[in-house]
Amino acid sequence: MSVLVLAELDNHKLSPATARIVAAAAKLGPVDVLVSTSAAAEAASAIAGVTKILVSDIADLADGFANALFDLSARYDYLVAGASTLGKDVMPRLAAKLDIQPVTDIVAVDGPTRFTRPIYAGNALETVTDNQPKHVLTFRASAFQPAGQGGPAPVENIENTVVSAVKLIAQHRSESDIPDLSTAQIVVGGGVSVGSAEGFALIEKLGKTLGAAVGATRAAVDAGYAPNDWQVGQTGKIIAPDLYIAVGISGALQHLAGIQGAKKIIAINSDPEAPIVKIADVVLIGDLFEILPRLTAELEKLQLGR
Amino acid sequence: MKILVAVKRVVDHNVRIRVRPDGTGVETTGVRMSMNPFCKHAVEAAVQLAEKGQADEIVVVSIGPKTSNDVILTALAMGAHRGILVETDQPLETLAIAKLLAKVVAEEQPDLVLLGKQAVDDDSNHVGQMLAALTDRPQATFASEIKLSGTELEVTREVDYGRETIALPLPAIITADLRLNTPRNAALPMVMKARSKPLAVRPVAEFGVDLSPRLTVEKISPPAERLAGKTVGSVSDLAGVIVTVVNEMEAI
Ligand SMILES: Cc1cc2nc3c(=O)[nH]c(=O)nc-3n(C[C@H](O)[C@H](O)[C@H](O)COP(=O)(O)OP(=O)(O)OC[C@H]3O[C@@H](n4cnc5c(N)ncnc54)[C@H](O)[C@@H]3O)c2cc1C
Numbered sequence: 221m222s223v224l225v226l227a228e229l230d231n232h233k234l235s236p237a238t239a240r241i242v243a244a245a246a247k248l249g250p251v252d253v254l255v256s257t258s259a260a261a262e263a264a265s266a267i268a269g270v271t272k273i274l275v276s277d278i279a280d281l282a283d284g285f286a287n288a289l290f291d292l293s294a295r296y297d298y299l300v301a302g303a304s305t306l307g308k309d310v311m312p313r314l315a316a317k318l319d320i321q322p323v324t325d326i327v328a329v330d331g332p333t334r335f336t337r338p339i340y341a342g343n344a345l346e347t348v349t350d351n352q353p354k355h356v357l358t359f360r361a362s363a364f365q366p367a368g369q370g371g372p373a374p375v376e377n378i379e380n381t382v383v384s385a386v387k388l389i390a391q392h393r394s395e396s397d398i399p400d401l402s403t404a405q406i407v408v409g410g411g412v413s414v415g416s417a418e419g420f421a422l423i424e425k426l427g428k429t430l431g432a433a434v435g436a437t438r439a440a441v442d443a444g445y446a447p448n449d450w451q452v453g454q455t456g457k458i459i460a461p462d463l464y465i466a467v468g469i470s471g472a473l474q475h476l477a478g479i480q481g482a483k484k485i486i487a488i489n490s491d492p493e494a495p496i497v498k499i500a501d502v503v504l505i506g507d508l509f510e511i512l513p514r515l516t517a518e519l520e521k522l523q524l525g526r
Numbered sequence: 527m528k529i530l531v532a533v534k535r536v537v538d539h540n541v542r543i544r545v546r547p548d549g550t551g552v553e554t555t556g557v558r559m560s561m562n563p564f565c566k567h568a569v570e571a572a573v574q575l576a577e578k579g580q581a582d583e584i585v586v587v588s589i590g591p592k593t594s595n596d597v598i599l600t601a602l603a604m605g606a607h608r609g610i611l612v613e614t615d616q617p618l619e620t621l622a623i624a625k626l627l628a629k630v631v632a633e634e635q636p637d638l639v640l641l642g643k644q645a646v647d648d649d650s651n652h653v654g655q656m657l658a659a660l661t662d663r664p665q666a667t668f669a670s671e672i673k674l675s676g677t678e679l680e681v682t683r684e685v686d687y688g689r690e691t692i693a694l695p696l697p698a699i700i701t702a703d704l705r706l707n708t709p710r711n712a713a714l715p716m717v718m719k720a721r722s723k724p725l726a727v728r729p730v731a732e733f734g735v736d737l738s739p740r741l742t743v744e745k746i747s748p749p750a751e752r753l754a755g756k757t758v759g760s761v762s763d764l765a766g767v768i769v770t771v772v773n774e775m776e777a778i
Contacts, residue, residue, distance in 0.1 A: 305685040309665070314659070315621070315656065315659075320740070321740035324650065339647065345748070346745075348744060349744055350740070351740075386664050391688070394688050455644075462771070463772070480752075484771055485752075497757075499754065500754070500755055502756060502764070503757045504760075515761050518762060519765055
């Protein structure tokens with residue numbers, strides 16, 4: 221049973237999510253990887269469990285990738301991507317072209333045709349059997365451990381004949397040296413009570429001390445305190461860090477949907493009745509503006525060395 | 527320009543759902559239902575295009591049981607002109623929904639189809655993209671801004687790395703994200719007026735689409751429960767906890 225994985229890129233470089241998707245896909249059969257840049261091809265060829273790399277200079281647009289995967293689909297039993305904006309764009313489009321019902325956002329592979337995925341913002345889990353002749357799947361990267369180093373796998377160039385009707389006009393990328401939110405081990409998240417973009421500097425500072433990524437609630441993003449790619453939750457990023465520190469976050473179910481995979485949750489909140497307090501592993505009740513500077517200073521003293 | 531908007535009736539997003547103990551699904555009897563929030567943003571976007579004089583007809587379609595009339599009426603009250611209910615009591619997978627919508631698109635020939643990016647029940651995020659494939663139209667998903675000039679659309683989308691702006695020609699498919707707009711609450715006179723707007727009820731069998739499910743649902747289960755932990759009394763205690771956790775992480 222052969223598998224083709226669509227690689228996940230981050231600004232032309234291979235995203236760390238790809239090694240996680242490959243690890244999940246390897247449970248189904250030998251894995252080939254399709255990438256669109258040669259830099260990413262090299263990185264992908266060094267992932268353990270990858271049999272072959274296919275390179276095609278497809279523009280980063282949904283109809284292009286869907287057509288390219290459609291052209292390659294006869295060779296594979298499984299067509300797989302991450303449950304990222306790319307995977308969400310491409311895989312349903314591909315599935316409909318193949319007359320296949322896709323199974324997306326998979327968090328557990330229970331067998332070659334049996335998969336589990338969250339529904340209702342993670343408040344229920346659905347297990348399905350997919351007995352179709354071909355399988356179109358997306359995996360939630362944060363639910364799987366990354367594959368190790370291996371390879372190098374051989375590289376095959378694929379001719380790209382796809383013309384896209386869509387033109388990319390502008391990208392608004394927030395450049396920073398903060399670790400990748402989707403795969404970070406520690407995440408510090410701030411809510412709307414942080415009060416301003418300047419207030420978020422306190423969150424970022426604590427994050428920096430811990431070598432953590434920074435997240436935000438939708439309310440904080442809507443208020444303009446944090447960029448939208450920091451949003452964690454049902455409609456933002458789904459994360460599964462070892463440690464999530466929720467600062468001034470109420471714990472609305474749409475936010476909790478994004479952090480269900482977190483191993484430990486620490487909550488800092490002024491309200492002992494906040495929903496997050498009921499599910500956090502460790503809680504400190506108090507005013508975040510008093511707590512954060514002192515906490516950051518203490519941790520700096522303790523020199524975590526991360 | 528003619529716009530088709532697809533809307534879904536779902537368990538209200540503020541309701542905390544309960545998984546049935548026998549694993550057959552989620553309890554929906556006696557639970558408040560409403561229009562899927564993302565669909566509401568799609569309706570609002572269509573109405574705003576009409577208000578700017580860029581659209582002259584908004585047709586709203588829902589697929590589901592008779593009770594889905596509710597959400598069609600909500601859309602009509604917000605400003606859509608007429609409704610279509612594709613009536614079925616059978617639960618449908620997203621591929622079947624997309625095929626039915628493709629039939630409606632073939633009949634109605636809209637220049638633009640607007641949908642919510644995902645439904646808050648199955649959380650699939652499939653239908654817009656599938657409809658785009660079946661009708662061979664370009665797609666712009668996760669839209670947070672739509673500009674129309676002539677027959678070209680400029681759409682800003684919310685993507686993993688931030689935002690991006692793309693251009694695409696009509697006819698096209700757009701799926702709405704929450705930051706696209708603020709949906710209006712229809713005033714009472716609009717709600718009254720909605721009842722007199724045309725609403726066609728069409729049995730699903732009319733469309734000649736194979737609706738048999740492709741997947742077997744084995745079970746629906748509740749996620750692992752998280753229980754409240756301990757409360758610490760001071761910043762130093764919390765710092766100590768964090769150091770312990772980080773050290774444990776490093777050790778693995
Ligand atoms: C369809 C839909 C999708 C959504 N998707 C998402 C999503 O993906 N992600 C998401 O986050 N939300 C999402 N939401 C919004 C969600 O429902 C909540 O509104 C949001 O998460 C609340 O954000 P918050 O915790 O920052 O704000 P609030 O709920 O307002 O909470 C603020 C918290 O800060 C505490 N606080 C106030 N002052 C202080 C202080 N000085 N010190 C310490 N604590 C303080 C308060 O006690 C409170 O608990 C969605 C909503 C809908 C309808």
